[in-house]
Amino acid sequence: MDRNQATGLILFAAVLLIYSFFFSSPEPVTDEQNTSPTEAQAEKGTEQTTSPKATELPDNIKNLQNQEQFGEFSALVEGKEELFVLENDLVKITFSSKGGEVKSAELKNYKTWAKQPLILLDEQSTSIDYQIQTSKGPMSLNQFHFESETSTVTVEETPAQQLSFTAKTGAGNITRTYTLADDDYVVNQRIETNGLSSLTDQNITVVWQDKLKKQEADISESRRKTYVNFYTTEGDYDYLSASSDEDAERPSEPIKWIAFKQRFFTSGIIASQQFSDVNLEQTVPTDTMSVKNMTASMSIPLENGQATNSYYFGPNNYKILKKVTPDFERNVDMGYFFxxxxxxxxxxxxxxxxxxxxxxxxxxxxxxxxxxxxxxxxxxxxxxxxxxxxxxxxxxxxxxxxxxxxxxxxxxxxxxxxxxxxxxxxxxxxxxxxxxxxxxxxxxxxxxxxxxxxxxxxxxxxxxxxxxxxxxxxxxxxxxxxxxxxxxxxxxxxxxxxxxxxxxxxxxxxxxxxxxxxxxxxxxxxxxxxxxxxxxxxxxxxxxxxxxxxxxxxxxxxxxxxxxxxxxxxxNVNKKKSKFQQRLEDAMKAAESNKKKK
Structure with missing residues (x-):
């Protein structure tokens, strides 16, 4: 324990002692025998109602606790969550100000087998968590509240919507910027960190857990066609076994993209450079609430305080996937090489x-x-x-x-x-x-x-x-x-x-x-x-x-x-045997001779 941590604990204990001395009061003495049943019930109800408030700590105590746990990020853990949307004619993606993270993705031109809106992922089925390494330990961006700003930009001469989330600390800030172009299923993300003194590692750890929602009536066929695909920076394509109930893999090479591929739809994450320390898992649930449960964890490097990557939420259309990133169209199985x-x-x-x-x-x-x-x-x-x-x-x-x-x-x-x-x-x-x-x-x-x-x-x-x-x-x-x-x-x-x-x-x-x-x-x-x-x-x-x-x-x-x-x-009555025919006859004679010897 260093000097700063010891000083903080002493101050925290002193505040608790002062609070208990000045603000605590003796419990009133009541005559239970002279209390009517109605009054007793009322008192009981009042006690149940007020008890949670009695356990809440004052703001100054919470601030001290947050300061001790989150350090320079303590001011970011309190706030109100709001939802924001990036939308075009193809896809509607919802984000939360708490974490500045994707909460749901809806494909607007498709329906489920039950003719319901096709929600590729939502808050109940999916968790995407970006973690930074600080002097206080690993911290999830989903614990922080961000301020938002929307704008319209142009990306390669195509109109696009942009949504920025900024979390400001006393010395610096974290910014997550998402861009969705018109007529596109790809969402680009840029993460920037400025002036954060407590960062101990220039990498961001991403953990994506997804219980893939059932989109088709035949769940057996859906499970056969659902698996984790990945593509290395060396140009090698691979996948977790489609037939295995439980499967996991830790690729030895850096990864370019990872896809949670279903029969007709894919959710994918794509690196601008590479993902390292990748772990992939998939399991088949015993119920039919989800098709398969998948997890992907990876590390994204922060170069000069910046990291970029993309998401794909869309259909397994060969021509569409071919435009996303190299070999992403392999999420559509076109068969063996021949x-x-x-x-x-x-x-x-x-x-x-x-x-x-x-x-x-x-x-x-x-x-x-x-x-x-x-x-x-x-x-x-x-x-x-x-x-x-x-x-x-x-x-x-x-x-x-x-x-x-x-x-x-x-x-x-x-x-x-x-x-x-x-x-x-x-x-x-x-x-x-x-x-x-x-x-x-x-x-x-x-x-x-x-x-x-x-x-x-x-x-x-x-x-x-x-x-x-x-x-x-x-x-x-x-x-x-x-x-x-x-x-x-x-x-x-x-x-x-x-x-x-x-x-x-x-x-x-x-x-x-x-x-x-x-x-x-x-x-x-x-x-x-x-x-x-x-x-x-x-x-x-x-x-x-x-x-x-x-x-x-x-x-x-x-x-x-x-x-x-x-x-x-x-x-051809006098035609000589061709060399091929002669060799074939010699081979048959040799085979017959060996057969007789045996």
Whole structure:
């Protein structure tokens, strides 16, 4: 204990002694037997009413206590809380003069699943706490009362609203300035400290705790799509496990931004330079009052008494997020690297272009199918021709199987020789289909994460972003659910019909023939709880593919294909084996030899 602290304690004790000597009075003696019940009850009520006041300390004692606890900030702990608003056409953000901190954020163009105002965070669900380190220990800015001032400014030629909070001490002040531009979801913050002698650390610690509010009806799907994302200053993106009930991480690298990402909306904090000493946590509550509970703590450096950062409170719209800060658009899951390029560079742009001219999202999905199928038609045509060639030479293949029934290696060698002579490639029908797979799987990520489809209806589906239940079962089927999605059923039936047509087209046999029927049934279980838009897209895609192949079939003559193959056979009768074919045969012979030795 230093000299100043000892002097303060002695003065504080002396004041208490003087107060108890001069202001205390003996309790009046009453005759309880001569007091009527009514009077006793009145006295009791009076005692209950006045007792809290009796325990309150006088202002001079409070001031001494505040001085001892808060030092030069003691004058800031008393005051009246007021609320202030920054607002544009997109978002309404409420601040409190106590702490100069964000209290709530409302997205004005969106509603919850229950058609209520969409409050992304509020005082009951969220706590944002900025702490400074002083000679009296860590102090939260939420303990201090600030004076406010509003103004209109221009940020990069865009009109903006500005709200400043100032807390003045005897020697200096703390100022928090927020700026919200028109047509923007980003709130910029600047913190300034001037003349504060008791600061012991040039860092501000931020602790953000958030019980994410339920915005969608399907809380199970919401929890699967809700997690903490973060991005390092080195350019590495990562997240806390989406499937874990409890998860925590302490990144070793400085962080550029942190996002509490829900399925369709995100609350994020962005550093102008970097966050250090970051700790991240998330837990899944046992009730349904919140989707997930998340905590992020970090340190912001005070450079020359100043620190800056930004908040994002808005939708998970890819084009909007892309403008916020580098890689912030990764809060929209576009899929793995081999399909994400399809969504980022083709589907997103195509979708937003159609969105400008067409208001019905079901029609937009149909048009996307037709445009993609038209773009991929050359591959579809090559795939059909390849399968038609295999169908035409099927008698020769069957003949080889009968000739070498007990020698698979010889059988494969003769088949390769036959393919070479006939000018037919066994993968000519499969390769074009494989090249189309990125487009097929890209939709598996695009539609479930497309906020544009949220609460948009089409036919019997009241919301294309969730499943289109036409019937609720009185029980739950494992891996299927307790509802029936009609678009998923239509997708399954169309896939089975297409498989039957394709098997006739290719003369498929064996396991491959049955696999085509198993896959649609499997996807019926998988997609039953997925967004109706995804099942509808696959249904329309199946129907268009079926129509394309039926059309191609009318213009492709098997007799002409046979004639072309016979010409190749005569032309290639003395054709030497290619180096690749020779290496393949040598590999098969070596494998067969090793097999016999074993």
């Amino acid at each position: 399909v994400s390029w399809v969504n980022k560079y083709i589907i997103v742009n195509l979708f937003h272009y159609l969105e400008k001219v067409i208001s019905n999202y079901g029609v937009i999905i149909i048009l996307i199918v037709f445009i993609i199928k038209l773009f991929l038609f050359p591959l579809t045509y090559k795939s059909y021709i390849g399968m038609a060639k295999m169908r035409v030479i099927k008698p020769e293949i069957d003949e080889l199987k009968e000739k070498y029934p007990d020698d698979p290696t010889k059988q494969q060698q003769e088949q390769m020789k036959l393919f070479s002579q006939l000018g037919v490639s066994p993968i000519s029908g499969c390769l074009p289909m494989i090249l189309q797979m990125p487009f097929l799987f890209a939709m598996f990520f695009f539609f479930p994460n497309s906020i544009e489809l949220r609460q948009e209806s089409f036919l019997w589906a009241h919301d294309l972003s969730t499943y289109d239940s036409i019937f609720t079962l009185p029980f739950t089927i494992p891996f299927y659910g307790n509802h029936v999605s009609l678009f998923t059923l239509l997708m399954t039936v169309s896939q089975i019909v297409y498989t039957r047509f394709n098997n006739q087209l290719t003369a498929a046999q064996g396991p491959m023939k049955n696999l085509g029927y198993i896959m649609p049934v499997t996807f019926m279980f998988v997609l039953n709880s997925y967004p109706a838009a995804l099942s509808f897209y696959y249904f329309v895609s199946n129907m268009v593919t079926f129509g394309q192949q039926a059309l191609i079939k009318r213009f492709v003559d098997d007799d002409k294909i046979r004639e072309k193959i016979d010409q190749n056979k005569k032309k």
